[in-house]
Amino acid sequence: MAPAIELRSVVKDYGSVRALRGIDLTVGAGQVFGFLGPNGAGKTTTIRILLDLIRPTSGTASVLGLDSQRDSVEVRRRCGYLPGDLRMYEGLRGNAFLDLIDSFRPQKRDPQYRRSLLERLDLDPSMPIRALSKGNKQKLGLAQALMHRPELLILDEPTSGLDPLVQQEVAKLLEEAVVEGRTVFFSSHVLPEVERLSHAVAIIREGTIAAVEDITRLKSRAVHVLEITFAEPPPLDLFALPGIRELHRDGDVVHIQALDGIDAAIKAMAAYRVVDLRTEQPSLEDFFLAHYSAPAEERTRDALPAERD
Amino acid sequence: MRYRLNVIEKSLRDQKWQIVGFGIALMVMAALIVYIWPSYRTTVASIQLPEAVQALLGSDLAYSTAPGFVSAEYFSWMPILLIVYTVIQGTGAIAGEEGSGTIDLLMSQPLTRWEMVVQKTVSVCIGSALIAGFAFLGFLLSVPFVDIEITLKGTALACANMLPIALLYYALSLWFGSILPNRAYAAGGAIALATAGYFFSTIATAVDSLSWLKYASPFYYYGAGLPLVKGIDWAHVSLLLGVAALFVALTVRSFARRDITIGGASNLRLRDMLGRVLG
Numbered sequence: 001m002a003p004a005i006e007l008r009s010v011v012k013d014y015g016s017v018r019a020l021r022g023i024d025l026t027v028g029a030g031q032v033f034g035f036l037g038p039n040g041a042g043k044t045t046t047i048r049i050l051l052d053l054i055r056p057t058s059g060t061a062s063v064l065g066l067d068s069q070r071d072s073v074e075v076r077r078r079c080g081y082l083p084g085d086l087r088m089y090e091g092l093r094g095n096a097f098l099d100l101i102d103s104f105r106p107q108k109r110d111p112q113y114r115r116s117l118l119e120r121l122d123l124d125p126s127m128p129i130r131a132l133s134k135g136n137k138q139k140l141g142l143a144q145a146l147m148h149r150p151e152l153l154i155l156d157e158p159t160s161g162l163d164p165l166v167q168q169e170v171a172k173l174l175e176e177a178v179v180e181g182r183t184v185f186f187s188s189h190v191l192p193e194v195e196r197l198s199h200a201v202a203i204i205r206e207g208t209i210a211a212v213e214d215i216t217r218l219k220s221r222a223v224h225v226l227e228i229t230f231a232e233p234p235p236l237d238l239f240a241l242p243g244i245r246e247l248h249r250d251g252d253v254v255h256i257q258a259l260d261g262i263d264a265a266i267k268a269m270a271a272y273r274v275v276d277l278r279t280e281q282p283s284l285e286d287f288f289l290a291h292y293s294a295p296a297e298e299r300t301r302d303a304l305p306a307e308r309d
Numbered sequence: 310m311r312y313r314l315n316v317i318e319k320s321l322r323d324q325k326w327q328i329v330g331f332g333i334a335l336m337v338m339a340a341l342i343v344y345i346w347p348s349y350r351t352t353v354a355s356i357q358l359p360e361a362v363q364a365l366l367g368s369d370l371a372y373s374t375a376p377g378f379v380s381a382e383y384f385s386w387m388p389i390l391l392i393v394y395t396v397i398q399g400t401g402a403i404a405g406e407e408g409s410g411t412i413d414l415l416m417s418q419p420l421t422r423w424e425m426v427v428q429k430t431v432s433v434c435i436g437s438a439l440i441a442g443f444a445f446l447g448f449l450l451s452v453p454f455v456d457i458e459i460t461l462k463g464t465a466l467a468c469a470n471m472l473p474i475a476l477l478y479y480a481l482s483l484w485f486g487s488i489l490p491n492r493a494y495a496a497g498g499a500i501a502l503a504t505a506g507y508f509f510s511t512i513a514t515a516v517d518s519l520s521w522l523k524y525a526s527p528f529y530y531y532g533a534g535l536p537l538v539k540g541i542d543w544a545h546v547s548l549l550l551g552v553a554a555l556f557v558a559l560t561v562r563s564f565a566r567r568d569i570t571i572g573g574a575s576n577l578r579l580r581d582m583l584g585r586v587l588g
Binding site (some may be wrong): 015048051053054055072073074076077079081083085086087088089091100101103104105106144 | 313315319323409410411413414416417418419420421567568569571572576578581
């Protein structure tokens with residue numbers, strides 16, 4: 001079975017700015033694949049190349065085994081797409097907009113599935129689009145991408161603007177798509193979201209793929225920042241352990257950063273009386289700084305499959 | 310079923326109030342001009358306009374005759390209204406959808422770029438024809454009831470004759486929208502060319518030494534109210550439509566080869582625009 005997505009040395013220049021510096025990426029079919037990177041890393045550029053909305057300066061992209069440029073109509077027929085910068089015809093009502101998208105699709109219509117999608121996303125499709133909130137527009141965008149049950153879903157920041165309950169529903173919908181044998185490729189700049197939704201993840205940074213990880217490995221590499229309040233100041237060398245960095249100490253309050261899980265830190269502090277323990281959600285930037293800011297050569301080594309597990 | 314005409318349908322639905330608005334304006338003006346003719350007839354009968362002034366009216370027909378009056382007061386400048394409509398559509402088709410960002414979802418559908426351009430063009434042809442139809446309706450509601458020496462057939466031909474020049478400016482603005490940074494540039498370019506065309510044609514007729522200029526103006530080939538008496542000049546019509554078709558083809562070429570932008574490409578440099586022109 002052809003990979004859902006295959007990018008080979010894809011370079012994209014905007015004038016003198018190089019947005020993509022040679023992307024190589026293979027996304028196997030039948031999984032939820034996260035595409036993680038900070039804003040401006042090249043996620044949207046990569047996604048728009050897949051649908052032939054923009055053309056790579058060099059390199060090739062294939063989607064579902066088809067050439068993204070030569071067979072672009074067939075690619076778009078078999079994909080559902082949610083743009084990152086979602087703009088719809090403001091004058092239409094939700095239903096009319098979905099009808100319009102439907103009219104382009106040769107797939108048999110499934111009004112029942114469409115209705116159930118809208119119910120599960122909790123969206124009233126009779127409202128004019130211009131009257132919808134940002135979150136509700138996003139729901140409509142998701143509905144139009146999902147309603148034909150396309151083989152490949154390409155979603156640019158799918159949960160942007162959605163409240164946590166709806167985000168959970170979206171996670172379920174994506175998981176269901178995979179159970180039906182379809183593939184989901186979605187981008188995000190939020191680490192926990194990618195951890196929650198995907199089976200595997202590619203990390204893009206400054207126009208190159210920094211790493212491809214499966215999700216258990218990614219989770220094990222999560223950066224934890226702990227704030228520990230002891231009953232009395234602990235020994236100065238308490239956290240002088242591999243994978244742990246002491247960030248800050250103020251009497252009996254100690255801030256540490258744990259790079260490879262928190263187990264070692266918990267065991268070390270267990271010997272002393274702990275009054276309070278707080279964990280902070282590290283930002284994506286912290287995560288990158290911790291794992292992917294090494295020199296290029298080290299970073300490459302890090303990304304090699306042989307290095308995993 | 311892939312070859313649905315849904316872009317045509319969607320475009321026409323978007324334009325419906327514009328079509329009705331421009332249509333009613335052209336219809337009311339037509340009826341008005343015809344109804345005031347009897348009271349003007351005696352006044353203008355004795356007028357012998359100087360040649361230069363006659364030229365500025367935009368047609369060779371004598372102002373003191375009914376066809377000349379209707380030509381000067383209506384057909385010499387009404388196409389400009391129709392051109393306003395087609396330029397709105399032409400700049401909206403690509404540059405407008407890029408500016409509003411809706412183009413991303415549209416072009417992520419199984420639709421080729423040429424199909425998109427051609428379907429939008431067909432919708433503008435239909436829309437313009439409907440507006441010209443409204444104009445004819447204005448004559449239909451007035452000519453039979455007024456003592457005026459023009460025929461309904463003549464007015465029908467003259468109304469239809471407004472279409473080629475309007476479609477030419479549509480095609481130009483469409484092409485501008487596919488190569489210039491955004492809709493404002495495209496509209497500016499098309500309006501500048503329309504204005505230049507109008508004045509080239511009138512000034513060239515008035516000033517002998519500049520008479521060659523008229524051949525550069527689409528308005529010369531349009532011929533205002535001439536179809537009222539002489540029927541359609543098919544050579545001129547073919548020329549206008551041929552140039553229009555050429556610019557639609559150039560649009561397809563440049564649009565099919567370039568990146569689709571969201572929110573326009575305001576940082577587009579001259580070199581990039583040349584790239585868009587040349588492919």
